[in-house]
Amino acid sequence: MFARAIILAGLCLLFALPSADAKSECDQDWLCIDEVRNGDTVELRARNLNDYPLTYTLQVRSRTMQIQGADTVTRTLPPRQSETAIVLNNDDARSNARYSIRFDWTIGYMDPNHDDEHVYAFPYEKGLTYRIMQGYGSRFSHTGREEFSIDFDMPVGTPVHAARAGVVARVVESNDKGCWEDGCGAYANFIVVLHSDGTTGEYYHLQKDGALVEVGDQVERGQRIGYSGNTGHTALPHLHFAVYRATTWGNTQSIPVRFQSADGIVNSPRRGGRHQAAY
Numbered sequence: 001m002f003a004r005a006i007i008l009a010g011l012c013l014l015f016a017l018p019s020a021d022a023k024s025e026c027d028q029d030w031l032c033i034d035e036v037r038n039g040d041t042v043e044l045r046a047r048n049l050n051d052y053p054l055t056y057t058l059q060v061r062s063r064t065m066q067i068q069g070a071d072t073v074t075r076t077l078p079p080r081q082s083e084t085a086i087v088l089n090n091d092d093a094r095s096n097a098r099y100s101i102r103f104d105w106t107i108g109y110m111d112p113n114h115d116d117e118h119v120y121a122f123p124y125e126k127g128l129t130y131r132i133m134q135g136y137g138s139r140f141s142h143t144g145r146e147e148f149s150i151d152f153d154m155p156v157g158t159p160v161h162a163a164r165a166g167v168v169a170r171v172v173e174s175n176d177k178g179c180w181e182d183g184c185g186a187y188a189n190f191i192v193v194l195h196s197d198g199t200t201g202e203y204y205h206l207q208k209d210g211a212l213v214e215v216g217d218q219v220e221r222g223q224r225i226g227y228s229g230n231t232g233h234t235a236l237p238h239l240h241f242a243v244y245r246a247t248t249w250g251n252t253q254s255i256p257v258r259f260q261s262a263d264g265i266v267n268s269p270r271r272g273g274r275h276q277a278a279y
Contacts, residue, residue: 002213031056031105033085040090045102046075047082051216055110056248058085062099062235067089074248076109076198096239104250106167109198112245120163120258122277123152123203123241127262129277130154133238135270136256141258149242150269154228156207156237161277162225163201163241163259166193168217176208178230188232193226195243200254204240205232210233222279 026032029049036043042065048054056154068087077083124130131139134142134151142149154160170192177187191213204206207229219225230237244252259266262276268277 020223025103027099027105027229030054030251031103033058033101033103035132036123038096041087042090042099043084044086044088044103046085046103048077048080048260050248051079052107052167053078053109053198054107056085056103056105057249058101058103060086060088060099060101061080062097064097076111076246081162092159094215106250106252107192107194107254108200108244108246109210110246112198112241114197114199114245114255115257116258118164118257119265120201120243121279122259122261122275123161123163124277125161125224126222126277129274130158130239130270132271132273133273135175135273136268138271143249145251145253146242148256149240152228152239152241153169154237154239156227157231158228158239159224160191160203160206160226160228160239162193162219162221162223163194164193164243165221166201166219166245167193167221168192168213168215169200171211171213171215173209173211173226174207175231177204177233178232180215180233180235184233186232188234189229191233191264193219193225198245200244201251202242202244202252205229205238207231247251 022217023035024032032047034045055076057074065088131152131153136148173189174190175187190204193201206226208228210227213225228239242254243257245252260278262278266275
């Protein structure tokens with residue numbers, strides 16, 4: 001989702017080959033880009049520091065070194081694994097060999113094997129209904145990467161329930177501010193649940209200290225996981241929910257999912273709709 005505006009705008013770093021020590025640049029104890037040297041060759045390795053898959057994008061720029069293959073790569077890196085991402089050569093020993101890198105990441109898989117027949121629960125208490133402020137394709141802000149996300153009209157403190165089972169991969173609950181200006185997304189509280197197929201269910205705008213789960217917790221469908229709020233880039237209290245796959249540069253793309261209601265399956269939640277939750 002727009003979490004990457006919160007987490008990282010993208011690291012841009014300049015390296016000079018002649019330095020005696022190899023370098024490693026890390027972001028928030030999640031992803032490191034390590035420099036491994038062998039003579040005039042530089043190997044850039046991506047290293048996942050966490051227990052969850054990450055999809056990263058790495059870009060290299062250099063006027064004096066030759067880049068083997070593409071200068072930009074996007075790949076999914078399994079938990080606690082590392083891999084060679086890009087290799088550079090300094091073909092002219094007389095040149096001042098320098099290069100710069102930029103990288104970004106997000107949780108989850110770029111090509112998850114999502115079962116489109118899977119039915120999700122609405123993310124609130126069984127038997128209750130909440131008006132949909134924005135549904136699939138709402139023109140105000142649910143377009144592009146957010147086309148298949150939903151905003152539920154929930155007062156601050158409304159219990160939020162897991163729409164699908166999974167493991168909690170990220171929790172932010174320290175913020176207490178909501179606003180509409182640029183940069184307000186940095187104040188959002190949220191929970192990211194990694195599903196078994198590599199997609200993520202993401203719950204946004206939670207109240208301060210509004211998470212009832214911690215990273216690493218296994219959650220079941222319908223389990224209470226937190227409380228809605230009005231934090232981040234928001235004009236009024238609501239819960240933003242969607243299922244995402246990872247894409248390039250730390251972004252995510254919402255995907256269409258189906259929901260179970262008391263009246264049957266809801267294939268395309270729309271603005272103004274009300275659906276009674278059924279687990």
